[in-house]
Amino acid sequence: MTAASSGTVLVLNSGSSSLKYQVVAPSSGEVLASGIVERIGEGSGHVKHVAHGAVVKREQPVADHAEALRLVLALFDEAGPSLADAGVRAVGHRVVHGGALFSAPVVVDDAVVEEIRSLIPLAPLHNPANVTGIEVARELLDVPHVAVFDTAFFASLPPAAATYAIDAKVAAEHGVRRYGFHGTSHQYVSAAVAAHPAVSSRTVGRPGPLRQVVLHLGNGASASAVLDGVAVETSMGLTPLEGLVMGTRSGDLDPAIVFHLVRNAGLSVDEVDTLLNKGSGLKGLAGVNDMRELQGLIASGDSQAALALEVYLHRLRKYVGAYAAVLGGVDVLTFTAGVGENDARVRAGVVAGLGFLGLSVDPALNDERSSEARVVSPDGSAALVMVVPTNEELAIARQTLELARR
Numbered sequence: 207m208t209a210a211s212s213g214t215v216l217v218l219n220s221g222s223s224s225l226k227y228q229v230v231a232p233s234s235g236e237v238l239a240s241g242i243v244e245r246i247g248e249g250s251g252h253v254k255h256v257a258h259g260a261v262v263k264r265e266q267p268v269a270d271h272a273e274a275l276r277l278v279l280a281l282f283d284e285a286g287p288s289l290a291d292a293g294v295r296a297v298g299h300r301v302v303h304g305g306a307l308f309s310a311p312v313v314v315d316d317a318v319v320e321e322i323r324s325l326i327p328l329a330p331l332h333n334p335a336n337v338t339g340i341e342v343a344r345e346l347l348d349v350p351h352v353a354v355f356d357t358a359f360f361a362s363l364p365p366a367a368a369t370y371a372i373d374a375k376v377a378a379e380h381g382v383r384r385y386g387f388h389g390t391s392h393q394y395v396s397a398a399v400a401a402h403p404a405v406s407s408r409t410v411g412r413p414g415p416l417r418q419v420v421l422h423l424g425n426g427a428s429a430s431a432v433l434d435g436v437a438v439e440t441s442m443g444l445t446p447l448e449g450l451v452m453g454t455r456s457g458d459l460d461p462a463i464v465f466h467l468v469r470n471a472g473l474s475v476d477e478v479d480t481l482l483n484k485g486s487g488l489k490g491l492a493g494v495n496d497m498r499e500l501q502g503l504i505a506s507g508d509s510q511a512a513l514a515l516e517v518y519l520h521r522l523r524k525y526v527g528a529y530a531a532v533l534g535g536v537d538v539l540t541f542t543a544g545v546g547e548n549d550a551r552v553r554a555g556v557v558a559g560l561g562f563l564g565l566s567v568d569p570a571l572n573d574e575r576s577s578e579a580r581v582v583s584p585d586g587s588a589a590l591v592m593v594v595p596t597n598e599e600l601a602i603a604r605q606t607l608e609l610a611r612r
């Protein structure tokens with residue numbers, strides 16, 4: 207059976223100034239086409255469409271998301287494959303914030319669009335673009351549309367993990383709680399770990415639930431603790447700012463730093479927001495947000511870059527230790543996303559000193575380059591360390607087609 211005949215999904219990821227897309231076959235994972243429109247609304251748009259092994263690029267202004275999607279659809283017509291030939295049965299939308307309203311993917315109707323819009327105060331940077339993307343796509347594409355939420359996997363967090371210790375009435379009134387993000391990735395990766403032969407064979411006969419820690423280390427970064435497939439802790443909170451040191455986000459800090467900067471540094475609340483979300487993390491410490499560039503600076507003897515990596519690794523070790531306490535031990539620690547999948551030094555740096563938890567890497571296995579899910583801890587270790595490539599688009603496509611077929 208071809209990908210097209212068993213049905214494919216157009217996955218759309220609308221950012222504030224970008225639109226990423228993929229046509230994916232949920233059954234095989236085959237990507238029939240993919241692309242990105244960047245710098246939407248910025249005067250000099252950039253479009254890239256990849257299909258049939260060929261790349262089509264355009265430089266042209268793209269006024270808004272409606273124009274971006276029209277442009278993408280025109281490219282499918284011109285450069286192929288046509289959406290009909292590709293067997294597109296549904297559109298899957300990545301939506302960043304589902305708030306307390308959505309704990310699972312949902313078929314989009316007018317009421318769902320309004321509910322996602324109502325969550326804009328919780329995600330002012332992300333949800334507006336998600337709403338626009340859904341509205342435009344529903345106008346242009348007459349197939350079922352499904353919203354898949356980045357927060358949904360973490361709807362299962364126990365109250366003790368989801369609750370911030372602030373005035374309970376204020377929190378309830380303003381939706382202040384831990385929601386967590388990157389949920390599609392943590393769910394996909396933790397399920398792939400559980401299904402991996404090295405893990406499934408190991409758990410046979412072993413009493414107790416499977417205790418996993420997943421580190422999603424991309425430009426954004428987050429950790430999760432997963433007990434038998436259910437998320438019980440995660441590092442991102444009300445917004446994606448909390449937790450690990452990221453490319454441009456600070457992660458955890460004393461909340462009073464915000465008051466201090468507003469009172470004493472002459473910064474407005476919006477300026478502090480921008481500082482912590484866009485000008486902090488590795489970029490704030492070392493001037494670059496990209497891990498490859500940071501490693502290059504370290505190799506050239508840049509001491510500030512070396513410090514940035516130490517801060518990054520220290521935070522990660524703290525989280526793994528904390529999650530081991532939450533889970534009562536760790537069976538599998540898994541690295542995923544751009545840094546987690548590719549940077550052996552970061553993986554080795556995280557587990558250095560975590561031998562007391564049974565966590566270590568085999569240098570040869572850890573240094574091997576591969577795009578497969580794999581074990582990098584030494585044979586016979588008390589706990590496994592794994593590298594599992596994430597695939598959020600495939601996860602969204604699978605959830606979308608399943609709902610669209612019902």
Ligand code: ADP
Pocket residue numbers: 423424425426453495496497498499543544545548549
């Ligand atoms: P996002 O989806 O959050 O934008 P990715 O998951 O693509 O991010 O991860 C981007 C990060 O992965 C960047 O910091 C980049 O430097 C890092 N990365 C990608 N390839 C490598 C590599 N070979 N070695 C080290 N870091 C890498």
